[in-house]
Amino acid sequence: MSLMNLTATGLGEKIKNKEISAPEAVQAALDAIEAKEAEVNSFVTIDREGAVKRANEVQKLIDEGKLAGPVAGVPVAIKDNMCTEGLLTTCSSKILGNYVPSYTAEAVLNLERAGAVIIGKTNMDEFAMGSTTETSAYGVTKNPWNTGHVPGGSSGGSCAAVAACECPYALGSDTGGSIRQPSSFCGVTGIKPTYGTVSRYGLIAYGSSLDQIGPVAKDVTDCATVLEIIASYDKKDSTSVQRDSYDFTSALVDNVKGMKIGIPSDYFGEGLDSEVKEAVLNAAKELEKKGAIIEEFNLSLVDYAIPAYYIIACAEASSNLARFDGVKYGFRTEDYNGLHNMYKKTRSEGFGAEVKRRIMLGSFVLSSGYYDAYYIKALKTKALIKKAFDNAFSKYDVILGPAAPSTAPALGQSLSDPLKMYLGDIYTISANLAGLPGITVPCGMDSKNLPIGLQILGNCFEEKNIIRAAYSFEQTREYKYSPLA
Amino acid sequence: MANMISDETIEYVGILAKLELDSEEKEQAKKDMGRMLDYIDQLNELDTEGVEPMSHIFPVNNVFREDEVCNGDGREITLANAPERKDDCFVVPKTIV
Numbered sequence: 058m059s060l061m062n063l064t065a066t067g068l069g070e071k072i073k074n075k076e077i078s079a080p081e082a083v084q085a086a087l088d089a090i091e092a093k094e095a096e097v098n099s100f101v102t103i104d105r106e107g108a109v110k111r112a113n114e115v116q117k118l119i120d121e122g123k124l125a126g127p128v129a130g131v132p133v134a135i136k137d138n139m140c141t142e143g144l145l146t147t148c149s150s151k152i153l154g155n156y157v158p159s160y161t162a163e164a165v166l167n168l169e170r171a172g173a174v175i176i177g178k179t180n181m182d183e184f185a186m187g188s189t190t191e192t193s194a195y196g197v198t199k200n201p202w203n204t205g206h207v208p209g210g211s212s213g214g215s216c217a218a219v220a221a222c223e224c225p226y227a228l229g230s231d232t233g234g235s236i237r238q239p240s241s242f243c244g245v246t247g248i249k250p251t252y253g254t255v256s257r258y259g260l261i262a263y264g265s266s267l268d269q270i271g272p273v274a275k276d277v278t279d280c281a282t283v284l285e286i287i288a289s290y291d292k293k294d295s296t297s298v299q300r301d302s303y304d305f306t307s308a309l310v311d312n313v314k315g316m317k318i319g320i321p322s323d324y325f326g327e328g329l330d331s332e333v334k335e336a337v338l339n340a341a342k343e344l345e346k347k348g349a350i351i352e353e354f355n356l357s358l359v360d361y362a363i364p365a366y367y368i369i370a371c372a373e374a375s376s377n378l379a380r381f382d383g384v385k386y387g388f389r390t391e392d393y394n395g396l397h398n399m400y401k402k403t404r405s406e407g408f409g410a411e412v413k414r415r416i417m418l419g420s421f422v423l424s425s426g427y428y429d430a431y432y433i434k435a436l437k438t439k440a441l442i443k444k445a446f447d448n449a450f451s452k453y454d455v456i457l458g459p460a461a462p463s464t465a466p467a468l469g470q471s472l473s474d475p476l477k478m479y480l481g482d483i484y485t486i487s488a489n490l491a492g493l494p495g496i497t498v499p500c501g502m503d504s505k506n507l508p509i510g511l512q513i514l515g516n517c518f519e520e521k522n523i524i525r526a527a528y529s530f531e532q533t534r535e536y537k538y539s540p541l542a
Numbered sequence: 543m544a545n546m547i548s549d550e551t552i553e554y555v556g557i558l559a560k561l562e563l564d565s566e567e568k569e570q571a572k573k574d575m576g577r578m579l580d581y582i583d584q585l586n587e588l589d590t591e592g593v594e595p596m597s598h599i600f601p602v603n604n605v606f607r608e609d610e611v612c613n614g615d616g617r618e619i620t621l622a623n624a625p626e627r628k629d630d631c632f633v634v635p636k637t638i639v
Contacts, residue, residue: 266599416559
């Protein structure tokens with residue numbers, strides 16, 4: 058068994074106890090990547106040399122007693138939309154194909170301060186726009202459970218890398234479900250924290266009011282531990298929130314006695330795969346057996362979350378992606394005639410189809426004459442959705458449901474019908490609009506032997522509730538390794 | 543399809559988005575956008591009269607600080623990413639003809 062089959066904290070413990078060295082751990086990751094990348098393609102960039110060098114430095118600090126954290130010396134993969142100084146950061150786009158950042162994202166810096174060793178940058182949907190990791194300019198990532206299927210997206214590379222045991226944990230980002238949905242499809246665990254908990258400084262922006270960075274790992278313990286490390290108040294992110302507490306690991310308790318769990322009946326209606334439904338409801342029963350109080354309720358407004366999301370996310374994207382103009386960094390077209398033609402040709406050649414589609418829609422809904430009808434309407438809808446969750450959390454500690462309507466679709470099935478793909482975000486998207494924390498944990502397998510994920514949502518700043526519920530559920534089943542693990 | 547996107551609209555959106563689409567891409571964009579707007583239009587079922595638009599979940603305030611330089615000289619590392627540079631400047635096509 059490879060060291061990569063351990064959890065991040067399990068491996069960290071062995072490094073701390075001097076059973077394994079940090080360079081040995083990194084070598085195990087590089088060997089695993091070497092053996093599996095041809096089949097999975099989780100990575101855009103593998104930093105072999107940098108990782109080995111860094112592992113030696115970290116080992117020295119451990120030996121000197123200067124580093125003793127839970128993931129010191131443990132290899133990690135970073136989604137390729139987080140800036141890493143001196144290491145190629147492409148956002149899986151041609152337009153950033155040669156971009157080497159001059160600084161490191163705050164969340165990644167926090168990890169490095171804790172002794173993490175970055176082994177590479179993971180594949181994603183271009184600019185995080187997609188649900189399958191098929192819109193990457195650097196090839197499709199495959200699902201380690203069945204390489205004929207997608208890993209989900211947009212953090213598909215991070216989730217596939219963890220499921221294939223190429224590395225013990227990874228960072229992803231979640232704008233509309235991009236951590237929770239691929240975690241579900243790949244049978245791993247992922248957390249999207251409350252908006253403002255993890256600094257967005259150095260995260261290449263898609264929808265700034267929705268984006269959050271979070272951990273992906275094999276279990277809830279790893280995710281809570283990593284979240285505790287990456288979360289911080291950051292002056293450099295104007296939407297960073299100074300929280301009362303950054304403690305998440307004390308919620309790793311197998312006890313849900315008296316916990317009130319709401320099950321939104323509108324998450325279990327038409328469109329939900331029957332095997333997914335059964336697995337998720339069985340998970341609720343497990344928690345009920347442990348003493349949780351389960352109650353069905355009507356969340357309302359569920360159907361309006363997707364249209365509101367796509368207006369807001371595309372509007373913000375059209376503004377955020379205006380910076381890619383071929384002047385200061387990235388790709389520039391070869392032949393052009395004057396400045397504006399250079400901008401237009403650079404962007405048209407540098408962006409893929411899905412990114413262009415969203416920039417166009419975003420530009421349209423913000424244009425004069427349509428701004429009130431679309432953009433303002435969406436912001437009002439968001440206010441109503443937030444209120445619906447406020448009502449729900451006045452009655453329940455957490456909300457439990459599926460992460461996605463189905464298990465991972467086969468490769469090549471999704472992109473031909475964008476609207477249909479967008480509908481797959483129905484259970485994850487509202488959490489981003491309302492800023493809520495959410496976690497996905499594996500809860501079963503379907504008849505195609507593909508993983509099913511359980512999603513637990515909490516009120517803003519109540520990560521501890523979702524961590525406790527997820528941890529308690531996790532104790533009822535064994536972690537299932539993918540065939541590529 | 544209820545939302546028919548005209549050639550003029552696509553042309554205009556292309557200018558706003560700074561994208562150059564060939565005729566095939568334009569036709570596809572018209573279709574995609576029309577279909578998306580048809581779907582989005584279901585928001586009209588929702589009564590939002592008197593609802594305050596919510597751009598941020600948490601209150602966002604202006605934060606003032608002294609304008610002090612706190613980073614070092616990042617000139618070389620910044621310019622290293624330039625598609626084209628000359629000395630300490632980014633090179634762009636001629637803007638005044």
